[in-house]
Amino acid sequence: MASFVIEGGCRMSGEIIPQGAKNEALQVICAVLLTPEKVTIANVPDILDVNNLIQLLRDMQVKVERLSLDTYAFQADNVDLDYLKTEDFVRKSASLRGSVMIVGPLLARFGKAVLPKPGGDKIGRRRLDTHFTGIQKLGATFTYNQDAQLYEIEAKRLKGAYMLLDEASVTGTANILMAAVLAEGTTTIYNAACEPYLQQLSKMLIQMGADISGVGSNLLTIQGVESLKGANHLILPDMIEVGSFIGMAAMTGSDITIKNTGFDMLGIIPESFRRLGITVEQQGDDIHIPTHDSYEIDTFIDGSIMTIADAPWPGLTPDLLSVFLVVATQAVGSVLIHQKMFESRLFFVDKLIDMGAQIILCDPHRATVIGLGNRYKLRGATMVSPDIRAGIALLIAAMSAEGTSRIHNIDQIDRGYQNIDKRLNSIGARITRL
Template sequence: MSELIIRGGHPISGTHRTPGNKNAALPMLAACVLTDEPVTLRNLPLIRDVQTMLDILADLGASVDLHGHTATVCCKGLRKHVLSDALCRQARSSILFAGPMVARHGRVKVSHPGGDVIGRRRIDTHIDGLSQLGVDIETLDQYVFKRSDSFHGTAILLDEASVTATENILMAAVLAPGESVIYNAACEPHVQDLCRLLTRMGAHIEGIGTNRLSVNGVDTLHGATHRLASDYVEAASFVAAAVLTGGGLRIENIDPSDFLVIGKHFGRLGITLNMAEDSLYVPPQQRLEIRDDIGAAIPKLEDGTWPNFPSDLMSVSIVLATQAKGTMLFFEKMFESRMYFVDRLIEMGARIVQCDPHRVVISGPSRLQGTSMSSPDIRAGVSLLLAALCASGESHIGNAHIIDRGYENVDRELRRLGADIRRVGSK
């Protein structure tokens, strides 16, 4: 286990290049089992969750060749259908093997997936959708998925627009005979990027980027080479690092369309972003001030499925609000434990009222003081790191390996950009 030690007050400045999207990389690696031919993924983020998915593939018998940010995976002749219990418990994304494995190889056994503890994360939508396609499922100590003789495309209405459920059902549907229509599908940028990879592999998918995906199943898929789109959550986290420390930062390798939503809501906190074709610039020394709603009402920031504000950026936005003049209500609709990390911010000096597990009210600006804390999940962990960057004194953040699951060499990159940060212990 490792710990990050940060001395705050140093501007984050320079140029940062955004890596590939974590939430696109994980389902794409699972999609490799849909074909016997090699699949090459470029711009792959080098994070712990990606390594766990590669380890699962290798354990199943796949050939895995990783060079820098490029991985080539060949799943010809997989020798197993049981996923390692230890590996499944390291990453929630292990459940993404259910759809492609059962579609291509007829069966798979998956242990209860691990991942962040940010609330109740049900997989009922996965099970319901796959069963409608004709997959028999046992849910005792492990999840056992078996393709039945009735495996066939159908109309599926998701009871929630779950990203991973959409991806799982989609990856099964591309090999299911006939037409499948997925209603209330998630349409996040990383879901769209998965659709683009599957299309390169020979899948027939219509409605990409909408809440209605139409899939005409094919007999086989072939290999492909695909470059992952950039990670807008990672990019927005570095925007916050610059804003909180008064630095001027250029962020390269972004898709400006991803920031239509993010930029709008960051603007409500007084943040200015200068957008270019594939980059953005964060001007230095910004004075944050929360913009009241009409009638001087306290503004509210709430998350939701795309194109609403991403849940993964709620924790980051809460830290930003502690340094902004004014008051704002944050309403986390998707995960009831996402807000629990605010206790640490209160210990640092933030003025926060926690109304219930889903809502907090923040009044700023507050002068934060460094302290010792521990990372409870990926997004809360990086948010505590952001708070430490703008706090007075020294902060210690334990369980840094949890942050490593979603951010590539975050301490090294922040140090390169001017932070006083070091790691003790092994990753």
């Protein structure tokens, strides 16, 4: 098990470039299965989850060519459907939650798919009902194989349908959208997720020949087409990494410029950090975070304690709440962090409490943070990363703490952050990988 050893209290300075968006990459890479023609994707992040998905496609006999450090060409003109029946496929796809999104493309193009129970972060129950219900409405049948513990899915020809999703699931919307583009007739998806990831996936599918309207809204209308062609696609900068760098800079008192942020697609992320008292300066497509000796949490207009909560886009992404929570521990003032979507994502706060943070865990979804400013620094500790987002939050805490910290199970961080230790060390951090 790999670990980070972090020397706290180091101020960073300089420029850092965010990686390509992990969540977008997982979607658009699955979409290459929709066409036998070549699809080229640039700004692909070099992280475990994405690399494992690319290897899974290779194992399915998709031709994969790495054109540069971050650019790949895919061609799914000879997909081995028999591989879906192997133990190797079941094992690999079960360990990668993003693999659920190959179901829509496989069904749409080949009429069959297999889905083991997927893995991923241990952040509570993440149901797949939205995926299943939407794809069933398009005419697919699901059969659960108890012995193999997997779903066998078939459809001779998907047919368009109207559906009102029970939740605005990002991966659920992506899966249904990819199935619908080759379905017969018209599909209407209401309460669709409309995150930038979905907008980017839709733009790529349209470039491939799909007929999609309503992109960027929660009402998508898809006219099915007979086939799709190849395309070239550029992945957005990762908004979660941009937000992580903003919080990291403020909490460590660093002067950092985040380059090429895709600022127009960040939504309310910059303004949400400003509510914590952090100076976020837009410079074209870059963000400058000046040195903060302190930062003070805002209150509501009536003086009551600020609440920061996640919500479907254009609300605040749940993937950043762990970062907001840890950054608030060194602010002046109090804030209620309300994690609505996942019931186990706040359980890492016990590690922050061990470091000296003043946090009251109200229930699995809410934590009150009492920021003590610079009066009481966090102290170094030994921790284990439970998931990707808690992992980066613990890394930020360790970088701001007094003394040396150790974080185990950093494979969880590597799943979502590309060479994070090397990139941060290049601007002044002191992180050693063991």
